[in-house]
Amino acid sequence: MKKVKVGINGYGTIGKRTATAVNQQDDMEVVGVTKTRPTYEASVANKLNLPLYVPDEEVAGDFKKAGIKVAGTIKDLYKKADIIVDCTPGEVAEEYKRQYEEAGIKGIFQGGEDHSLTGISFNASANYKESWGAQFSRIVSCNTTGLVRTLYPLDKKYKVQSAFATLIRRSADPNDSKKGPVNAIEPSLKIPTHHGPDVQSIMPWLNIQTMAVKVPTTLMHLHTVMVKLGTEASTEDIIDLWKNTPRVRLVKGKSGIKSSAQIMELAKDLGRPRGDMYEIIVWEDGVKVVGDTLYFYQAVHQESDVIPEIVDCIRSMCKIEEDPSASMKKTDMAMGI
Ligand code: NAD
Numbered sequence: 001m002k003k004v005k006v007g008i009n010g011y012g013t014i015g016k017r018t019a020t021a022v023n024q025q026d027d028m029e030v031v032g033v034t035k036t037r038p039t040y041e042a043s044v045a046n047k048l049n050l051p052l053y054v055p056d057e058e059v060a061g062d063f064k065k066a067g068i069k070v071a072g073t074i075k076d077l078y079k080k081a082d083i084i085v086d087c088t089p090g091e092v093a094e095e096y097k098r099q100y101e102e103a104g105i106k107g108i109f110q111g112g113e114d115h116s117l118t119g120i121s122f123n124a125s126a127n128y129k130e131s132w133g134a135q136f137s138r139i140v141s142c143n144t145t146g147l148v149r150t151l152y153p154l155d156k157k158y159k160v161q162s163a164f165a166t167l168i169r170r171s172a173d174p175n176d177s178k179k180g181p182v183n184a185i186e187p188s189l190k191i192p193t194h195h196g197p198d199v200q201s202i203m204p205w206l207n208i209q210t211m212a213v214k215v216p217t218t219l220m221h222l223h224t225v226m227v228k229l230g231t232e233a234s235t236e237d238i239i240d241l242w243k244n245t246p247r248v249r250l251v252k253g254k255s256g257i258k259s260s261a262q263i264m265e266l267a268k269d270l271g272r273p274r275g276d277m278y279e280i281i282v283w284e285d286g287v288k289v290v291g292d293t294l295y296f297y298q299a300v301h302q303e304s305d306v307i308p309e310i311v312d313c314i315r316s317m318c319k320i321e322e323d324p325s326a327s328m329k330k331t332d333m334a335m336g337i
Contacts, residue, residue, distance in 0.1 A: 004028040004318045007053075007081030007105075009074065009096060011035050011045055013173050014110055015087035017307045019050055020273055022085075024334040025311060027320050032077040038066035053077040078103035083318060085310055086110065093117055097136065106134070106317050108310060111141025111198070121201040124312035124331075125246065126152040128324035131316040139306050139313060143167055143221055144198040146300035149280045151227070152203060153245045154238070154294070159230030160206060161292075166224045167195055167212040173303055174218040181216050188212040220260040220277075221300040228293055235289045238296075242282055246328050247308060247337065249279035253286065260299050267301070271336075276304035278337050308335060 006022050008015045011033040019030050032051040035042040042063065045052045051071035054060050060070045071077075078084070078099070083106040086096055093113045100107040108122075115121050118136040122128075126148055131137040140148065147165060154160055172179035188211065195210040242248045251257040257266065267277040281299040288295045311331040312324070321327040331337075 001027060004314060004320060005031040005080060005082045006314060007031055007077045007084045008033040009077075009084050009086045010088035011041055011050075011052075012087060012089075013175070013303050014306065014310075015085070016041065016044075017274065017276065017304055018085050018087060018310050019045075019048075021307045021311050021331075021335055022314070025331065026334070027330075028311075028314055028318075031080045032071060034074055034077065035063075038063045038068050042066075042068050051077075074099075075103075078105055081105055083108065083314060085314070101135070107136050108313050108317065109136070109138045111139060111144060111306065113138055115198070115201040121198075122309060122313045122316070123148045123152070123202045124309050124324055124328050125149065126202050128312060128316050128327065131313055132322075133319050134317050137313055137317055139309050140198055140202060141195075142300055142302040142305050143169070143195055143223070144202070145305050145309060146221070146223060146280045146298060147195070147199050147208070147225075148202050149245070149248055149305075150225070150242065150282065150296075150298055151199070151206065151208070153241055154227060154229070155203065155206065157231075157241055158233050158238075161228040161230050163206065163208040163228075164226045165195070165208070165210045167193070167210060168222045168224070169212055169214045170217050170219060170221055170302060171214050172218055176218070181214060183216060185216075186214040188214075217260065219264050219301075221302055222260060223298045223300065225296050225298065226293060227296075229289075232292075233289060233294070235287055238289060238294055239284055239287055246325075246332065247279050247305075248282060249277075250282050250284040252284050257281075257283070263299055263301070274304070276307070277301040278304050278308050278335065280305060308332060308337065311335075 118138040120137045192209040193212045196208045268275040286297045315321045315327045
């Protein structure tokens with residue numbers, strides 16, 4: 001089988017995880033990653049035998065001086081790749097989109113970009129087919145991925161009338177020592193926050209409102225969610241639904257998982273690369289239906305929940321697998337989910 005050739009632009013938090021996950025699949029391979037500066041992550045890419053590309057010849061000199069091997073410039077990567085997974089931070093995506101277009105290759109952008117950049121946003125369970133054969137698509141953010149993973153199956157089975165979520169957000173990723181707050185709780189004062197509309201980029205019909213606060217932790221985000229259901233369901237029905245939902249993992253406070261700290265420990269104990277928890281975690285003993293309203297808590301590992309979605313999006317855009325659940329099963333099997 002001919003493998004899809006994947007380039008990764010921006011070998012940071014999302015980029016390096018994408019590289020690992022793509023190379024775990026048998027129908028795609030990483031043909032190169034990019035770095036703009038000769039940091040330790042660039043040396044690691046060398047150690048992992050990931051061909052390393054840089055913005056231009058001038059910068060290549062800095063890498064060579066630092067003893068880091070360079071395979072070429074990003075323009076050379078465009079010639080090798082069928083698709084670029086763009087994992088750059090905000091504000092450069094417009095320019096890169098133009099470059100991918102000029103090179104005649106496909107591009108996947110991340111949740112830091114607006115839906116309007118691509119006009120298509122992706123979640124494997126909810127709208128795999130919308131990205132079928134597309135030149136550009138966008139993986140929704142970690143928080144949106146979390147909300148769609150639990151709300152989409154709920155809506156399909158019990159017709160969600162309205163949903164309200166408060167997002168308790170981590171202040172920074174664990175490797176980021178610059179951001180805060182370090183000792184404060186910071187509410188998002190623009191109400192409702194942008195997260196509801198982002199969910200609607202996948203489920204436009206969903207009546208959802210969100211609020212958010214940032215707290216001094218780096219491990220995970222946590223959502224408190226309230227959902228008005230359109231048809232009757234018991235607490236047990238909801239738990240059963242999520243038990244059979246891909247990429248949702250139920251845990252119990254009673255068994256010792258009381259916080260994001262134990263979830264991260266569980267991921268490490270499971271032997272996951274980088275201690276990643278790709279699934280959205282729902283506390284089974286924190287799910288409750290009262291009348292027509294469902295209440296629950298879920299936790300999102302911001303660094304990794306989008307990674308299996310990126311792999312499925314590559315399959316949809318490159319027309320490798322038509323069936324969403326077959327793609328998801330294949331991805332999950334290869335990633336040990
Ligand atoms: P990051 O800062 O960890 O990594 C970004 C990478 O891009 C770095 O390797 C950096 O060197 C490189 N880069 C910077 N400027 C560049 C340029 N002009 N050209 C090419 N490369 C450049 O960022 P991240 O956390 O991986 O985020 C990437 C995207 O993924 C953002 O859109 C972000 O919103 C989204 N995202 C992040 C998370 C998260 O929690 N970290 C979760 C989901 C989605």
